[in-house]
Amino acid sequence: MERLILILIILAGLACSGKDQIAVYDAPKEAGEAALPDPSEPAPSWKVPEGWKQKPSLGLRLASFSIPHPAGEAELSIVVLSGEAGGELANVNRWRGQMGLAPLSAEELPKSSRRFSCPAGEVLIAEISSPTQGRLAAARLYAGGRSWFFKLSGPEASVAAALPAFEAFLGSLRLGGA
16 A cells, blocks of 8 residues: 555656646545544543553554564554445455455355454454464454554464453553543
């Protein structure tokens, strides 16, 4: 995605070179774009497990954490997008694609994921392993017109060891002062 944006910026620069005028346009926000919480709303809150270290948030990330482990560091990223952001199946298949795996059908989704309740609502959790890409446990929560994504990724052993803390983290999740 970042590579596509970079290519589009370069192409736009080439197309505009030699022109003396700059035009500014207002475009409406589309569903699926970054949707950070409204500053007038209470901030989301969660309990950070012991040993997790907060990292700077870059790009679309609301927050990032590193999780040390002898087998290698795992990472948790939190991204918030407006609307359904493609829905559950599309996101599970996107995560599978990131791990080099084939997509699932709608019928296979319930067998390859589970539901988890937290104070903020119901979360879908998918655990995906790949012999070459490691492991990830990704959770999606749809609440308040936004899709919240929590993706724990890293070496197989690191993610496996962090899963109980990941679920405790999700269990502490509160949105908008809920």
